[in-house]
Amino acid sequence: MQEKELSDAVFSTVHELQRDGVNLGPSSLVAFNLRSSMMTSCPGTLILPSQSWTTGAIAHEVINGVRTNSSLPETTFETLWECTKEHYALTATSAITASAGIPINKTAVGAWVHAGSSRTTNLASLIGMRFFPRTLIRHPTAARMAKATFGTIRVFGVIGRGIPFVAAGLAVFDLVSIGLCAYEARNAKQS
């Protein structure tokens, strides 16, 4: 196919159609409509004779292609379940971290409870109290940061206080990770 400038291509095509009895109207108008259409984001444009061209009307219609909205793929339960199994086989630490953060009633484990103090602790804190009560953060800067952030410089105190947030963070990571896995699995199936 010979390469032409748009206005030349339109001019020659409009006149060729005219010779065959199809009148689209002035070639400059056809070229203008085509250019206008190209400046929009539509994926394709058709110039067609108007519906009344059979009765000798001089006109054309511009048909613009429409982009379909790419909706999120449907993720089936099976896909999600497979991804969940795969994910937790790899990140068992998530489950361990989450269980270490489960609240435990202090009275039930015989721990000290004072009026106004929290009634619960967690497994990480209990392990720290029993086995590592004097394990402190020795580095001065790290200790200052830990005191300012968590109010303690005991290593297990920091872990005990931070673990619910870590568990929450891991839960969000888990959801995103599983979602991405399911999305990729679904896309791979479609393509």
Place this chain on the structure above:
Amino acid sequence: MQNKADRAQLTQEVIELFVSVIGFIPRNNVTPTTNFIRDFDIIDDDLTCFMMQVKWQYKLKPTPEDWARIETIDEVVDLILAEQLIKT
């Protein structure tokens, strides 16, 4: 006289324990009358850890009421001495 000496020694032990568990309070700032709940900004978990060390180290079996009223080093010492008295 002997009782006083025992009490003073026990007080020092409890203070040492308190300072070593909490970690960020200088030894000089702690006295027998120190109220560890109000005098310092100590989190609940650290206080629980300290009290649990007292319980395990001195083999105490405090009731919830005993636990609830203790706020000072002196009261901790009283609790230990009271339990020792019961045992003997």
